[in-house]
Amino acid sequence: MIAQAAVITEAEIIRRCQTGDREAFRTLVEQYQNVLYGTAYLMTGSRMAAEDQVQEAFLSAWKGIGSFRTGHPLKPWLVRTLVNKVLSYRRANSKTTIFLDTELVADPVGDDPVKDIEQSDQLQRVLQNLPEEQRQVVLLRYFTGLSLAETSAAVGRRQSTVKSQIYRALEQLKNLIEDDNEQ
Amino acid sequence: MKDEKNNFTNNERKVQKFFQKQADSLKVSKDLWPKLESRLDEKLKDTESHNTKGRLWQWLAGPRLIAISASVGVVLILIAAGSLWLTTNNSANIMNNVSNPPMSNGTILHGLGGDVRGSIVTAVPTTTAAPPQVNPIPETSSASGAGTSGSGSLTFGPVTSSLPEATGQQVISQASVTLEVTTVSTAITQVETMAQNLGGSVDNMSSSGEQNQEQATLTIRVPQNQFLAALNQLQSLGTVESQNVSTQDVTQQYIDLQAQLNSAQLEEQSLQAILAKATTVSDEIAIQEQLTQVESQVESLQGQINYLQNQVAMSTITVTLNTPTQTVGQPPSASLAVAVSDVDNSITSVKQLVSSVNGIINSSTISFDNGKESATLSLQIYRANFDQVVMVIGKYGKIQMKTIQESVTSQQTGTQQSNSPPDASIYLTLNEATGFWTATHITIIAAAGAVLVILILFLVLAGRAGLLRRRTS
Numbered sequence: 001m002i003a004q005a006a007v008i009t010e011a012e013i014i015r016r017c018q019t020g021d022r023e024a025f026r027t028l029v030e031q032y033q034n035v036l037y038g039t040a041y042l043m044t045g046s047r048m049a050a051e052d053q054v055q056e057a058f059l060s061a062w063k064g065i066g067s068f069r070t071g072h073p074l075k076p077w078l079v080r081t082l083v084n085k086v087l088s089y090r091r092a093n094s095k096t097t098i099f100l101d102t103e104l105v106a107d108p109v110g111d112d113p114v115k116d117i118e119q120s121d122q123l124q125r126v127l128q129n130l131p132e133e134q135r136q137v138v139l140l141r142y143f144t145g146l147s148l149a150e151t152s153a154a155v156g157r158r159q160s161t162v163k164s165q166i167y168r169a170l171e172q173l174k175n176l177i178e179d180d181n182e183q
Numbered sequence: 184m185k186d187e188k189n190n191f192t193n194n195e196r197k198v199q200k201f202f203q204k205q206a207d208s209l210k211v212s213k214d215l216w217p218k219l220e221s222r223l224d225e226k227l228k229d230t231e232s233h234n235t236k237g238r239l240w241q242w243l244a245g246p247r248l249i250a251i252s253a254s255v256g257v258v259l260i261l262i263a264a265g266s267l268w269l270t271t272n273n274s275a276n277i278m279n280n281v282s283n284p285p286m287s288n289g290t291i292l293h294g295l296g297g298d299v300r301g302s303i304v305t306a307v308p309t310t311t312a313a314p315p316q317v318n319p320i321p322e323t324s325s326a327s328g329a330g331t332s333g334s335g336s337l338t339f340g341p342v343t344s345s346l347p348e349a350t351g352q353q354v355i356s357q358a359s360v361t362l363e364v365t366t367v368s369t370a371i372t373q374v375e376t377m378a379q380n381l382g383g384s385v386d387n388m389s390s391s392g393e394q395n396q397e398q399a400t401l402t403i404r405v406p407q408n409q410f411l412a413a414l415n416q417l418q419s420l421g422t423v424e425s426q427n428v429s430t431q432d433v434t435q436q437y438i439d440l441q442a443q444l445n446s447a448q449l450e451e452q453s454l455q456a457i458l459a460k461a462t463t464v465s466d467e468i469a470i471q472e473q474l475t476q477v478e479s480q481v482e483s484l485q486g487q488i489n490y491l492q493n494q495v496a497m498s499t500i501t502v503t504l505n506t507p508t509q510t511v512g513q514p515p516s517a518s519l520a521v522a523v524s525d526v527d528n529s530i531t532s533v534k535q536l537v538s539s540v541n542g543i544i545n546s547s548t549i550s551f552d553n554g555k556e557s558a559t560l561s562l563q564i565y566r567a568n569f570d571q572v573v574m575v576i577g578k579y580g581k582i583q584m585k586t587i588q589e590s591v592t593s594q595q596t597g598t599q600q601s602n603s604p605p606d607a608s609i610y611l612t613l614n615e616a617t618g619f620w621t622a623t624h625i626t627i628i629a630a631a632g633a634v635l636v637i638l639i640l641f642l643v644l645a646g647r648a649g650l651l652r653r654r655t656s
Binding site for chain 2: 022025030
């Protein structure tokens with residue numbers, strides 16, 4: 001029984017979702033919610049906004065899964081949906097400050113809140129110093145785990161552009177991480 | 184190069200590792216699913232369309248909306264103005280053509296193009312010394328019918344069609360009838376008696392010719408309600424050679440005149456009141472001067488109204504009486520209005536054409552109206568060349584109006600040319616035809632310009648919006 005369940009591939013889950021199987025969709029949500037949430041949080045800097053946008057992205061995915069071509073990886077598609085949601089959210093709320101430091105303090109998570117805060121805080125400070133475009137691609141590439149091609153599709157920029165942005169970002173990140181560690 | 188690549192991979196690894204560590208702390212606070220599941224049935228489209236609407240409104244709000252509305256407004260105004268200009272220009276042209284060509288008595292009219300309802304009014308002879316007119320014998324004369332030649336629309340037989348009644352509508356009815364009678368003098372008496380019996384009168388009468396080739400023209404006025412009765416009675420006096428009935432609606436003109444009269448009368452009254460209150464002599468003189476002007480205006484308007492009322496109340500019928508012994512055909516005549524691209528060139532061409540057929544140009548008038556040139560020419564040519572000349576002139580441009588009066592084919596054309604002057608007349612009006620195209624061009628250019636302005640505005644605004652967005656992000 002257990003072995004059978006493990007055999008179910010993502011393609012099969014998607015196919016079931018396409019027939020309106022909510023349980024199958026739940027599997028997908030549980031599988032991707034954290035990575036999407038992390039991405040959204042790092043892009044918006046707000047936990048509430050991140051959760052809202054992840055929800056919106058999943059809702060869009062549920063409505064649009066009928067048109068999803070099975071055989072393709074789902075994650076890049078979901079991430080692209082999320083990025084679009086976040087970007088339109090940010091356009092509509094352009095005055096919102098991104099990466100609010102207080103948010104983490106006010107709303108800690110994890111087993112060891114103090115440690116979590118420290119780590120997230122460090123990451124945020126590092127990321128905050130990157131230009132917006134570089135920050136986006138670095139996030140999607142190394143945090144979300146998209147390939148170069150998927151990243152470029154998600155942000156709507158050419159692969160070569162994305163590649164050079166990543167290169168420049170890495171140079172800066174390396175220095176910043178080192179600087180941070182030294183402190 | 185290799186070191187650089189290694190460095191890059193090292194950096195990549197470091198960052199990757201770093202991110203992986205951070206990922207553990209970034210987890211959804213609680214399970215998303217319960218919230219999400221309750222929303223799965225939501226109509227996403229609604230929210231999206233709402234968002235789209237909101238976005239669209241946001242995009243439109245402010246200067247964009249003003250710019251777009253203003254541009255659309257400008258385009259509409261330009262198009263409207265262009266069309267208006269076009270319409271007034273065209274109608275002015277038609278009016279011009281209608282009023283220009285002179286008509287001869289008893290003309291068989293053939294209007295070409297446009298609304299020429301009012302133009303089919305046969306001219307009434309105003310002088311008693313009208314030149315003797317010799318009318319043709321129909322080639323096949325029968326008791327009821329009559330022969331025709333040339334082009335024209337004729338109504339023979341009893342007139343049964345109804346004319347517009349004067350129920351609020353002011354309509355001038357006119358007719359011209361050419362009758363073939365055995366004795367002209369008897370027929371004149373009959374026409375006079377008939378007019379009097381119907382409550383009308385004979386306004387004008389002229390007769391000419393010898394005993395056997397007598398001709399008479401009478402202008403009678405009968406009350407409008409007796410108009411059709413008069414026509415029917417006239418037809419019983421002899422054989423109808425031609426008959427032309429026309430009506431002209433002058434309601435608008437009447438209303439306009441009435442309105443002008445009312446306002447002039449009001450002005451008159453107020454001036455009189457002011458005059459009564461005037462204290463100084465200089466004031467009195469000034470007011471009196473104005474009052475005199477207004478009074479003469481009132482009189483003139485009243486005169487025009489009276490004339491119109493008279494014309495409407497009493498219908499005019501021009502009766503031409505002929506004896507059936509004519510031998511020579513009436514010379515053909517034509518009135519032409521042609522729209523040409525270059526009036527001067529066309530005049531030169533006409534002159535060359537006329538001299539090539541040994542014709543005469545009686546008069547040539549060139550006039551300018553609103554920057555548009557037009558010319559009126561009166562030509563006399565031999566009958567034999569008539570058709571040919573009319574055809575050639577017609578090819579100079581677009582024919583706006585063409586009226587041809589032709590009698591039976593002249594039997595003595597050959598001898599005519601040798602011993603009599605050219606007597607076939609052509610009245611030609613040449614109008615400059617550029618007006619229409621200029622208006623169209625202006626409209627098109629204006630519209631294109633406006634579209635260009637919109638496009639530029641849009642690009643500028645869109646560019647600025649993009650810049651702003653980039654700055655804020």
